[in-house]
Amino acid sequence: MDIEHGRWRRLGRVVHARRLAAGLTLARLAESTGLSQSFLSQFENGRSSSSLRSLQRIADALGVNATELLSEADDAPSSPVVRADEDTRLPQAEAADGSVRSLVHGDRDLRALEFTGGSAHGDREFAHANDELIYVVRGAITVVAGGEEHVLGTGDTFYCTAGVRHRWWAHTDDTTTLLLSVADALTIRRRPHHPR
Numbered sequence: 001m002d003i004e005h006g007r008w009r010r011l012g013r014v015v016h017a018r019r020l021a022a023g024l025t026l027a028r029l030a031e032s033t034g035l036s037q038s039f040l041s042q043f044e045n046g047r048s049s050s051s052l053r054s055l056q057r058i059a060d061a062l063g064v065n066a067t068e069l070l071s072e073a074d075d076a077p078s079s080p081v082v083r084a085d086e087d088t089r090l091p092q093a094e095a096a097d098g099s100v101r102s103l104v105h106g107d108r109d110l111r112a113l114e115f116t117g118g119s120a121h122g123d124r125e126f127a128h129a130n131d132e133l134i135y136v137v138r139g140a141i142t143v144v145a146g147g148e149e150h151v152l153g154t155g156d157t158f159y160c161t162a163g164v165r166h167r168w169w170a171h172t173d174d175t176t177t178l179l180l181s182v183a184d185a186l187t188i189r190r191r192p193h194h195p196r
Contacts, residue, residue, distance in 0.1 A: 009046030011055075011073040016044040018062045018069070032061035052090045052100060056124070065128070066090075067102075067111050068183065076105040096120035098170060103178075111181045117173040127165045130182035134158040134168060139175025143168040 019029055026044075030037040035054060042048035050058070052066060059066040070090065082088055088102040090113075098117025104110065114137075134143060135157045143150045143158045145166035152158055160166050170177060 006075070007073065008043075008049045010075060011050075011069065012044045012046040014069050014073045015058055015062070018064065019044070022062055024061070029058070029061055033057040051097075053097065053124075055090075067113065068107075070102065071104070071107045071111070074102075074106045079105045081105075094120065098173065098175075107183075109183050111179075111183055113179045115170070115175075115177040115179065117175060118170045118177070119173060119175075120169060125165045125167045127163055128160075128181060130162050132160040132179065132181040134160065135178040135180070137176040137178055139177075140171040141168050141175060141177055142171070 019026075024032075026037050026040050029035075030040055033040070033054075035057065039048060040058075043050055055066045055069065059069055062069075082103055082105055088105075090100040090102065096118075097120050098115055100118075101114045101116075103112035103114055134141070134152075136152045136154055138154055140151060140153045143152060143160075143166060145158070145160055146164045150158060158168075168177075
């Protein structure tokens with residue numbers, strides 16, 4: 001079994017287990033995601049891969065996020081190192097979606113993703129239970145958060161507070177963006193703010 005096939009087999013098993021735990025039939029999951037029942041069946045059985053966009057739709061229907069499913073399916077959860085030549089890329093539906101590479105192995109409290117490109121504007125908004133940091137390594141991106149639009153260039157950072165609906169896109173195909181977030185399943189306790 002090659003590495004890629006093994007990755008999809010593990011991910012399919014994770015989605016299958018999550019669907020059963022949520023009490024959803026394949027038909028109900030298909031209805032919720034807009035994906036065909038036959039595709040979902042093949043995916044759960046490891047006979048088909050999925051784009052990140054489709055995986056996000058499945059995750060939404062299961063009440064989780066796509067990175068949570070991917071980290072649960074990672075077969076190297078104890079490795080603290082992700083090498084530059086490791087293929088930890090996540091598939092995208094279209095070239096305009098760019099590529100996404102996971103920078104963390106396994107189910108960790110801190111999630112880190114490296115995006116290259118991703119100039120498709122897309123209508124998908126995100127809102128996470130915990131704060132998120134978006135850092136532009138190279139190029140420029142536009143972030144729309146809380147109704148405000150921000151253009152960020154190389155070296156700029158956007159801090160997105162938990163619960164704020166946001167979306168972003170790269171301006172060019174060679175833009176590199178780093179996204180860091182605390183896993184949504186964790187509760188962050190904040191110290192009370194004391195004015196000075």
